[in-house]
């Protein structure tokens with residue numbers, strides 16, 4: 358997979374040189390390129406924004422500069438354009454899974470009051486998939502941090518990036534549709550707190566059931582919406598599996 362991230366603050370994306378995503382880039386599992394939007398400007402001041410039509414506070418990012426950048430970056434084939442914005446549809450694990458199947462993602466990091474609406478409109482009309490996505494109901498100063506979040510969530514799903522793909526199965530928001538059960542490691546007693554006995558029992562069926570029950574408990578308490586979204590067959594599968 359190729360991922361292009363365009364920003365006027367490319368140094369914001371330096372974190373993608375680190376840890377698992379950084380290792381995946383070095384190993385050739387992910388072709389990730391960060392670009393400075395100002396490289397596509399043509400004036401002396403490298404201008405990327407202008408005042409909003411209709412008035413209002415702040416500045417809007419120009420469509421012509423974004424168009425030059427996205428045209429160049431998508432020249433090799435169909436790319437999925439992702440625009441992080443608080444006004445977008447919510448980015449979830451399902452979104453990450455869908456994006457992880459794409460050949461190329463282009464993240465357009467807006468700043469100021471955002472990117473001229475015609476950019477998304479133009480690339481949809483040109484046949485590209487365009488997703489305006491929000492990582493939550495709050496406002497950031499730009500799309501860079503949201504892009505970091507989404508790129509990490511997508512990259513870790515790519516083959517070979519996570520050492521043990523088994524760990525993707527039982528984590529929160531995985532196929533089971535639940536939040537993950539509590540996890541413990543050595544020492545068996547810490548701060549007068551003991552690890553649940555069942556986890557020390559070696560009884561794998563009991564451990565599986567205990568973990569399922571804790572996952573259902575946690576999900577019911579914190580995210581009843583996820584329980585409500587589980588169809589009866591999934592809940593039934595949970596019961597039949599233990």
Ligand SMILES: NC(=O)c1ccno1
Nearest residue numbers: 441442443491492497
């Ligand atoms: N909530 C968001 O995803 C976001 C993106 C840019 N600003 O906020």
